[in-house]
Amino acid sequence: MRANHPLNRIEYQVMWNRLISVVEEQAQTLVRTAFGTATREAGDLSAGVYDTTGRMLAQAVTGTPGHVNSMAMSVGHVLDKVPLARMNDGDAYIVNDPWQGTGHLNDIVIVTPTFRRGTAVGLFACTLHVVDIGGRGIMGAAQQVYEEGLYLPITKIVDRGEINQWLVDIIAANVREPVQVIGDIYSEISSNEVGGRRLVAMMDEFGLEHLDDLARHILDHSREASLEAIRKLPFGTYHNSMTVDGMNGKSMELKAALTIGPEGIDVDFAGSAGVVQNGINVPLCYTEAYTSFGVKCIVAPHVPNNAASLATIRVTAPDGCILNAKHPAPVAARSIIGQMLPDVVFGCLQQALPQGVPAEGTSCLWNVRLMGGMGRVDGDPAVLAKATPFNVTSFHSGGTGARPKLDGLSATAFPSGVRNVPVEITETIAPVLVWSKEYRTDSGGAGEYRGGLGQIMEIESAEDMPFGISTSFDRVVYPPRGRAGGKAGMTGKVEIVSGKSLPPKAHSSIPAGERLRVSMPGGGGYGDPRRRDPAKVARDVASGLVSEEVARNVYGVVLTADFAVDEAATTKARMVAAAE
């Protein structure tokens, strides 16, 4: 390419688009070859391309904001340990260190250098969530990371094209589902190889010897675009705090101070609760990921993720704070608290952008993690010996917060972007029967715009055996709050249908013949419910989403027998309410 020709600007952008397409191909390969349901059904993965100094240039848009910055940083950690000069064509490195990877041991990162004509020109990284990594489970009783499973520091897994079978055997021997886990690792290795091949083909086509100039172009423009969006906001420091259920009946406060300035946005979590004994602690890399995601959704949703755009959002939390847990704190269930962070950030941004952010939502995923068989559930060993051993996670969600001018989304993941696992698939791979999976009436917070509804699932063993659930749920005590006069969404609960309530963050057993019921929270409402269009309330009642009592008492809408709005009675009810 000739330097400084105006045509270069067009060519750079064509190459930038191409690079984004390369990482999409890389991510597609991962989705299509992965074994664990998290990746294959739910899209819980990330993929990206890096320059030779470890700066992320492009990332595929996939289901998991939790990998946003964390995976971006992991390549830097690999290069710190193994300089590029010591890497060979065909090598690949593995790491699941929560502080160098993406926040807990179940996320395995693979980093692969790409060579062209014998020279390293860049790196590819990807990460996915494996179904099991040994240890005591996601919401187990672990009090240190040592108890949470197999810990892989940065290690070489492929050497010049040859799989390191010794290491593969060690991993296989330490996890409960070796076929799925090893299959997933193979899938990651393949996906980076596919990415590498496409990158080399692209460099051949454009006649590029290195990515340096393209990297500069991408990073400069991304930084400028991010800052331009940030500079449109009123500068200042905005505070918010949100109380979540926490652990063992002890609630905790998450506090943020968000400062908007000409050089970016700084978010500091000083004043938030300290680390706890169980694995809901969050490594800083994961705090950064969900915080940046929350900011980006509101401030600069269209700027692609890369080293420069992410650098305009800086996140800090004091040492020992639950949002900056240090080794060897247990962190397996870090997503529960991590996924709450966009709501905390929205509360700050609402002050800068009064009509620009949604109400609080369910936020943490309500994944139904079930298991059965000997050693996985309480029961008579003689009986359990006949049970099918299994371990299955299906991804489910409550409601999201109402948006300014729009209702919230019912049973929809946010901030996580994962997809659910179809009931028919869960029942094909595990001996369970799902008897119900329907919207939960009145769970959406009332408002001029209604919060999204949660859902209720009822589940039983398909072979009349006891089975277990490992819960990692929040919003059971403290509901998602409404905004601008909107009401809170309904809190969630976990119980045995015959009556016994189960803890939201623990492992529990459901006796044979009993059914488990999981009732998921609804999102908060937006605006005064008495300003909601009565026709919409009538439609919600006719659809069974809102009960007649709530319509009358909370929305001030009175309906006739056939779900039509009784105009006179409604006007009166609303006037009375306004006078109170």
Place this chain on the structure above:
Amino acid sequence: MPPVITPESGVSPDAIRLAVDIGGTFTDVVLETPGGSWSAKVLTTKAAPEDGVLDGMRRALALAGLVPADVGLIVHGTTLATNAIIERKGALTALVTTKGFRDSIEMAQENRFEQYDIFIEKPEPLVPRPLRFTVPERVDARGGVRLPLDEKAVEGLAETLAARGVESIAIGFLHSYANPAHERRAGEILANRLPGVRLSLSCDVCPEVREYERFSTTCANAYVQPLMGRYLENLRQRIGQAGFACPILLMTSGGGLTTLETAVRFPIRLVESGPAGGVILSTWIAERFGIDRILSFDMGGTTAKICIIDDGKPMASRSFEVDRRYRFMKGSGLPVRIPVIEMVEIGAGGGSLASVDAMKRITVGPESAGSDPGPACYRLGGTKPAVTDANVVLGRIDPDRFAGGTITLDAALSRAAIEGHVGIPLDLDVTLSAFGISEVVEENMANAARVHAVERGAELEGRTLIAFGGGAPLHAARLAEKLGIADVLIPASAGVGSAVGFLRAPIAFEVVRSRFVRLGNFDAGSINAMFAEMAKDAVDVVKLGAPSAPITIGRSADMRYAGQGHEILVQLPDGPFTAASVAELRKRFEAGYRTLFNRVVPGVDVEVTGWILRAEAPAPGRAIDRGPADTRAEAPRSLSVGSRTLFNPAQRDFQDVPVYQRTELATGSAVQGPAIIAEDETTTVVTAGFTARIEPSGAIRLTAKAAALQEAAQ
């Protein structure tokens, strides 16, 4: 497979045949006779589409001097079903489902199709919650009955459904693909009590695992069934009254023809018939040219569609989304699982609008100016620059001769729009800005083609690009350069390509069964029995349209490593399976897997999740050829009818290039790029890297000058 001509298909090889394609705006009719072909274009008559059809058929017949009784076969494709869904104008439809699963079709995948936009709205299901009913019953994943069907509840439901005035009912129970007994029984009860109401059973429409996709497909079938049933039955009557005495066959989205009766049962299988016709045409052209690896490229006003064709077979798939509302994004539409020709659709057409984003990047589409106001140069009030405006500025379209001179384009308006929306924000002159727009739209299409190829394990290099639709010839050469393609074919009069394609389609029907079988415990006997049943089902349907034609059976399977969630499609060997087939199946699977993903996974069992069988009878009647090949040894000289200034990216500047009239180029003429070949409907850009030649069929064939291809890429 060459088109075998057999009188056994029930249609004489010399029969006069009519093809009718109802699109959103136009209804195209093509008439083929042994003596030649004629076509007519009329406006689609939305209220009663059969009016437009009959009008178009009469016009085409008049051109040929024929009467309806002369016609031996009518082949018909239509977007009516698609439009009914997009415009939400289908029947009042109810869903009857398993107790506890009232919301499956609305919860969908519980995700957001766009990660960073917190203001998205999810697609509304076709059946709203008040019309979704549940009954106690339960079948498990192996087909075992866990809770018998509560027949009383179904009977009770009949009254409610009647009282609500429901016109069509979808029945979808959990795991009905494994055991359809409950669905069938519920269907019987409702059919007895509600005569005249249409019923769609998920075990018939889409017998595949994954409840959301299956129920959604069944609801879509039910939703369009009354409308399509009425239309097709009316049409049969009207053409009878008009004096046609021939059979009528319907084009399906899978690229095969089916009978009117089958179309009335499964109208959802007709949704993508128009684009399928275009691909069939490409397949046929490829066959005639003896080319086995094709990339079919159709570019119109708002979107471009790309399809990979190998050895005469377009890539097939069973997943499709209707009505993608958000930037054509995956997940923003309603899924239907039916046999479809797999195509990528990109928001890239002549009307696609260009702008500059926050990163100072030119973006093109998917927003489109449509035809009103259209691109700025149309002088209809559009002020934003469209791809057509860029082509005007770059000298590729002659403003005075657009659409045969019926519309005069205003190049000054194109320049102003591009300057204002791209040039000034980027500090680029208007020509480079226009070039940027063109490059970006071509790059978007190239990237979509590449990602698609990766997903399907296909290589693009070395293919032949077959380009049709108004926009394709303008961009085909550059797209080919970006994809490493050295051979491009632009067929003559491709404006009615879909309808022509209908006449080349085989009579075919595909059936599928979800049954999970690990090769580790493969039972040949039960699989053979299942395939025998499937073959009977499929052949019965094909025989309706081809009573005594030779029918070929093709079988394939969705396979994966046990524990994976996505399958690859593997062609199965012919003939019955034996215990020894296991090794062959594994070999075929791993060969496909290695092509796609580079390496196989050792020590893992392989599992089949879906079994597919397609029965096919040859296309009825004889395809019309365009006369003998040109045998003149030396190509005649081409005469340029003028010159135009064209931007040459290799030289980074404008240069004068010759313009040729396509109609005046004799067979065998060669044109060296850079040049322009103009015609009424479109313009073919021959870049510097290509030489164009007029083929005997009237097609333009572009061949890369070998060295130039590499140069252009750099």
